[in-house]
Amino acid sequence: MADSTQTPMFEIENLHASIEDKEILKGVNLTVNRGEIHALMGPNGSGKSTLAYVLAGHPAYEVTEGSIRFNGEDILEMEPDERARKGVFLAFQYPTVIPGVSMANFLRMAVTNVRNARAEEAAADGGVAQKMTPREFRRLMKEKMALLKMDDAFATRYLNEGFSGGEKKRAEILQMALLEPSMAILDETDSGLDIDALRVVSDGVNALAGPEMGLLVITHYQRLLNHIKPDFVHIMMNGRIVQEGGPELALELEAKGYETLRAEFAAN
Template identity: 70%
Template sequence: MTLEATPLFTIENLHAGIEGKEILRGLDLVIDRGEIHALMGPNGSGKSTLAYVIAGHPNYEVYEGRILYKGENILEMTPDERAKLGLFLAFQYPTAIPGVTMANFLRLAVNSVRKARYGEDKALSPREFRRLMREKLAMLRMDESFATRYLNEGFSGGEKKRAEILQMALLEPEFAILDETDSGLDIDALRTVADGVNALFNPNMAMLIITHYQRVLSYIKPHFVHVMLDGKIVASGGPELAEELEVKGYDWLKAEFAEAAS
């Protein structure tokens, strides 16, 4: 007898917003291990709100619904508790923390996540951490001097995005959300970042790639594509859906959606 395994990540009927203003209006999504999902949609459709709600931003309110991670509702958890379960959000606009070096920050972050996920004795020594950091920097073709720079301070747009992927590489999440990681990258930087993401992906994890454009999806191949409009997923399909959007834009879907809603 086989039991159907619980999916890694499930969103059920999610209604959420900010300052009483509802942005997500009944969103459902199921993502399982070994899957890359792309979430597309025009500006203001609620993509980044979804990312923040999943990561636990304190300013966002959840009015209804559940987010299950490995079958457990994570909505009552603080952002760090979620991170310690293996969730990761690559920010669209990473915040600068002056005076805090990448290396100091990441060593603390990596070790608190490692201890929570793999056990108290699984923290890395400073030496082990340095070795791991050098390895991941090389993988993302980042200069070693990144380690001693202050977190996101004075980083170019491209450097910030790479730094986010570096953090993902070190934190080894099981479920990663990439919020517009492709925006603001030139074609070479995009390729480097995409190579890094592809190298990090494995059958034990899942990814949700939030993007405005189809461009990134020719480098990171999604298994599923969803289109979000007005706080809901209005269309889901395979990679061909992204190509269709690239040709036709979002307007046809908007029209269809408006029709269905009326």
């Protein structure tokens, strides 16, 4: 095992990725450590969502160069489910509808898979393997649904089917709450949310974030960052991170707009 106090938790290095032979990511470098909140901003088409997909292991993208290391381990060759079991989580911008599959059934399977994998890992390391019982699962699900102000009836609905924009995002954060990832990527979680829903979702994320979790918040707008306060802000353009700074960078960007930034970089 790598010593987590020295090894960066989540380290993206010179990452290049293409879809259908078109290069989208052109050398991304980004490191997220435990307890840190990073914001990734950038105009449409700059590659933010591609980065999110590539980190989660979407099969349509081909990584042509670079590496992604999670607790020192290269995860590039891992299937998406293996990454998930290791603790990587992506909250989708457009969660997929799975007709006929109830939230509760889906969540139980996801949580059981992920937790059991972790329990086995803990056992392998000499710890105690604690598997979750159905009763514990139900209690946990209720607790987390309450946190996100979700009605009980939600559990019986089919996964993302007929969900409003806000319900979809809440459901994503509910999954995050139940899977307890150590590295969470939120892809435009604020899109399609009204002010109230934005607050509920952000409060939920803040309640989950903590010293053990690294968070990468992808957003187009500053407004989400009023609720989820980043420690670091990265700006992505044309497949690369072009500027980095503290929270003030997001405000600056909001004031200047992407066009100015684009012009600056075009000039360089």
